[in-house]
Amino acid sequence: MGLGSAVLGLFAVAASTVRVGPGVYRPLYPPSSAERDIPVKAFLLDRLPITDGDFLAFVRGHPEWRRDRVPRVFADEGYLSHWDAPDALGPAVDERQPVVRVSWFAAKAYCGARGARLATEAEWELAASGTSRAQILSWYARPDPAQLPRVGSTPANRWGVQDLHGVVWEWVLDFDSSMIAADVRGFCGAGALEAIEKDDYPTFMRVAFRSSLRADYTTHNLGFRCAADIDERGNAR
Amino acid sequence: MRPLFGTTVLVTALALLSSCRSGSDQGAPSPMAGSPIAATSSPRDDRSIYALPMMLTDQDGAKVGLDVFRGKPVFIGMFYGRCPSACPLLVSTIKATLAELAPPAAAEVRVLLVSFDPEHDTPEALHSIVQQRGLDARWKLANAPEDQVRDLAEILGIRYRRLPDGSFSHTSSIVLLDRSGAIDTRLDDVSQSVQPLAARARAIAAGE
Numbered sequence A: 001m002g003l004g005s006a007v008l009g010l011f012a013v014a015a016s017t018v019r020v021g022p023g024v025y026r027p028l029y030p031p032s033s034a035e036r037d038i039p040v041k042a043f044l045l046d047r048l049p050i051t052d053g054d055f056l057a058f059v060r061g062h063p064e065w066r067r068d069r070v071p072r073v074f075a076d077e078g079y080l081s082h083w084d085a086p087d088a089l090g091p092a093v094d095e096r097q098p099v100v101r102v103s104w105f106a107a108k109a110y111c112g113a114r115g116a117r118l119a120t121e122a123e124w125e126l127a128a129s130g131t132s133r134a135q136i137l138s139w140y141a142r143p144d145p146a147q148l149p150r151v152g153s154t155p156a157n158r159w160g161v162q163d164l165h166g167v168v169w170e171w172v173l174d175f176d177s178s179m180i181a182a183d184v185r186g187f188c189g190a191g192a193l194e195a196i197e198k199d200d201y202p203t204f205m206r207v208a209f210r211s212s213l214r215a216d217y218t219t220h221n222l223g224f225r226c227a228a229d230i231d232e233r234g235n236a237r
Numbered sequence B: 001m002r003p004l005f006g007t008t009v010l011v012t013a014l015a016l017l018s019s020c021r022s023g024s025d026q027g028a029p030s031p032m033a034g035s036p037i038a039a040t041s042s043p044r045d046d047r048s049i050y051a052l053p054m055m056l057t058d059q060d061g062a063k064v065g066l067d068v069f070r071g072k073p074v075f076i077g078m079f080y081g082r083c084p085s086a087c088p089l090l091v092s093t094i095k096a097t098l099a100e101l102a103p104p105a106a107a108e109v110r111v112l113l114v115s116f117d118p119e120h121d122t123p124e125a126l127h128s129i130v131q132q133r134g135l136d137a138r139w140k141l142a143n144a145p146e147d148q149v150r151d152l153a154e155i156l157g158i159r160y161r162r163l164p165d166g167s168f169s170h171t172s173s174i175v176l177l178d179r180s181g182a183i184d185t186r187l188d189d190v191s192q193s194v195q196p197l198a199a200r201a202r203a204i205a206a207g208e
Helices: A052-061 A103-113 A121-128 A133-141 A201-211 B003-020 B086-099 B125-131 B148-155 B195-205
Strands: A018-019 A023-025 A037-041 A041-047 A227-231 B056-058 B072-081 B110-115 B140-145 B160-162 B169-170 B172-179 B181-189
Touching: A018 B148, A023 A121, A023 B181, A037 B056, A041 A121, A052 B056, A103 B148, A133 A201, A227 B003, B003 B140, B056 B125, B086 B110, B086 B172, B086 B195, B110 B148, B125 B140, B125 B160, B172 B195, B181 B195
Parallel strands: B072 B110, B110 B140
Antiparallel strands: A018 A041, A023 A037, A041 A227, B056 B140, B072 B172, B160 B169, B172 B181
16 A cells, blocks of 8 residues: 555645744643754645545545555544545535544545645644634534534634634644653653643643544544645745 | 543543652553554454555665565564663563563564664664674564654554654554464563463464
């Protein structure tokens, strides 16, 4: 199986990606004393989450990622189970809805096929830092709607990115690496007792949620978007 | 609170809290630890981790796939050569497990250790570890491109992070693969008994 081996096209399409950063990500729980301020280089990020329509096109071009063909080690039983068929959305799914029920492996393969990658946690959190805490909490408190909203339903934040909060949760490349019982230091000693902002509940929710995932998991409100490195002139590399 | 995440967030939060109470020198238990991972192959044989396309380079500079030991019971783990304590312990624990085996299992089982650190764990560096630790022909130490290292870690349920000083935070697990490459048994705490791993390796070697 070619995990991201085929290239569909160049990642940078001016209207669909946004330049984010450079900036500094300050983890709520610094994993070590050397990681209180994590510099983040400027990068390109999809303005919107990947949609069901986007992902359907990918699956048609990469049939090894159809739900009836994907090796179970790469995606659990729920993978794309909301679609009518392995290669069709059906009437209940709007192609402009954010795709959900995708595993980390599948999300990574999608981005790889575009010549892109998943954003790191530091990059994602930097991009998300342009949204107010009250706005985020009001989303976390809302029950899931029967139908997910179409992408682009929330306002752009100060980076010009939309839907980082308010539509679906999103995979990041290193989703499970920020809480590790380390070689020589434990999570507790290094981090938990020294949380930078103890009332930053939204960030705690995200870190705890990500940390509870496994790469083959799929859920009804976990999607993704892609990122890419950027060079000094602002072009995708 | 969103219904799905209510439970997972709470469980994680409780795990963190309980580990904090037990002392700061003890790391939080991995949420992975003890979680059931299917031990049997499905009809489509899709529990095999050999579905992962990887290009490994071993201690002799040979390019091999992840399935280099397909057909054998394999102890697989991840490490890095400059690791001060956990990785030497990982090697010692696998040695102790091998020492529990008698022929024919002892002759059939293989060990594959893949580095988190392709930058430093060149074939030469890996070769010197093989010599220093007296590892026999059943062992293969290998590196892989960084992107593939993360795929392998995820599929094995091993967590790691590169630190700014170039060292790695990581969990240490020994994972036993059956002949097809499906995960059979795992040891997530290398201070625990190796007997279950050894028993399963014997059973796989005996064709059970």
